Amino acid sequence: MREFSLPALYEVPADGNLTDLIRRNAAQHPDVPVIGRKVDGRWQDVTATQFLAEVRAAAKGLMASGIRPGDRVALLSRTRYEWALLDFAIWSAGGVTVPVYETSSPEQIQWILGDSGAVACLVESPAHEAAVESVRDRLPGLANIWQVERGALDRLRAAGEELTDEDVDERSAVATADSPATIVYTSGTTGRPKGCVLTHRSFFAECGNVVERLKPLFRTGESSVLLFLPAAHVFGRLVEIASVMAPIRLGLVSDIRNLTDDLQSFRPSLVLGVPRVFEKVYNGARAKAQADGKGKIFDRAADTAIAYSRAQDTPAGPSFGLRIKHKIFDKLVYSKLRAVLGGRATHAISGGAPLGER
The missing domain is CATH 3.40.50.12780 (ANL, N-terminal domain)
Structure with a gap:
């Protein structure tokens, strides 16, 4: 180990x-x-x-x-x-x-x-x-x-x-x-x-x-x-x-x-928070996007966010194309998700235990 x-x-x-x-x-x-x-x-x-x-x-x-x-x-x-x-x-x-x-x-x-x-x-x-x-x-x-x-x-x-x-x-x-x-x-x-x-x-x-x-x-x-x-x-x-x-x-x-x-x-x-809380926020935002006919763009934004986050942990960092996509989706989607979190939240940290664990 x-x-x-x-x-x-x-x-x-x-x-x-x-x-x-x-x-x-x-x-x-x-x-x-x-x-x-x-x-x-x-x-x-x-x-x-x-x-x-x-x-x-x-x-x-x-x-x-x-x-x-x-x-x-x-x-x-x-x-x-x-x-x-x-x-x-x-x-x-x-x-x-x-x-x-x-x-x-x-x-x-x-x-x-x-x-x-x-x-x-x-x-x-x-x-x-x-x-x-x-x-x-x-x-x-x-x-x-x-x-x-x-x-x-x-x-x-x-x-x-x-x-x-x-x-x-x-x-x-x-x-x-x-x-x-x-x-x-x-x-x-x-x-x-x-x-x-x-x-x-x-x-x-x-x-x-x-x-x-x-x-x-x-x-x-x-x-x-x-x-x-x-x-x-x-x-x-x-x-x-x-x-x-x-x-x-x-x-x-x-x-x-x-x-x-x-x-x-x-x-x-x-x-x-804990994973379940952020899952609820994410699922609520995704459901609203789908109801507004923007489900596909939301899913593409989520995939881009994941790829961008993973690339930040590599020596080379995000590619030029990935940075551009990230900026585009920041204007279209991420800012709205941050608004759900209160408008000021710049960082979210998750612990490992489910909400309400006994």
Whole structure:
């Protein structure tokens, strides 16, 4: 078996953890939008300073409610602004995030919470809370359940109002690079899901090297990415953390059925997805071209794009004729496809896992 390696471009801090990122962002880029959240159908920016303040407020509530360093806290929700907020709040309180897919059955929830030893669970909706409550008698270690759609953040803010920012920062500093950051559960295709412990170092190394190697795509104050993958999946989590690490503006959306509209309204400069997402965009564009009587030209454009991409990986590069064809189709087809992706997207990166993999 052949092995390939590249030298690391990012040096993982020896004694830091992921909460350092949001404090650094607030200090170095206080007024830069780092999150885009959708409120009543419109995007609202959250600056680095605002995000840190909201994370600290939630972390105070977790601490006041008994979360101690190393405690497992489950997070059962679709991809949304509160997912990123609570992820960093759990870390700031010294906890370890245990993601749970929002489509999980009560039996799957019971297994993951019980196996991880979760002492608390943050859920998105009444349905999620009901699913957890239905198995709560089999989870003797579960002390608290907070529901996002029923004022979880307000309750946490109220619970922790007597704590200070310094109290949170002191607790945040307990974890080191080698402390567990999360326990991600496998799909369970070979039996019950198995918990994979990932440390802060794991995310630093992975995301840090991605950001460094692709620096032109991660320009603070200019670049943006829309996260529509499940945040419970590790690839979605990498998108979240890499965006915060850069930092660039991160938008989070819950319903992939509205993806085309969200892409066009958020207008990301970078799209990170999985093959199935790009297949859906491609198939939708091809179907529209066929309906407009332009199916043949679309297919020729697709063949040209593939040939051009492959030629770029050869020493000689694309031939003169191929470059001309590529320019022609860029005017006729590619620009329209980019419009579907929001109009600003210059790069699309695909991971290998299918959308919604469990």
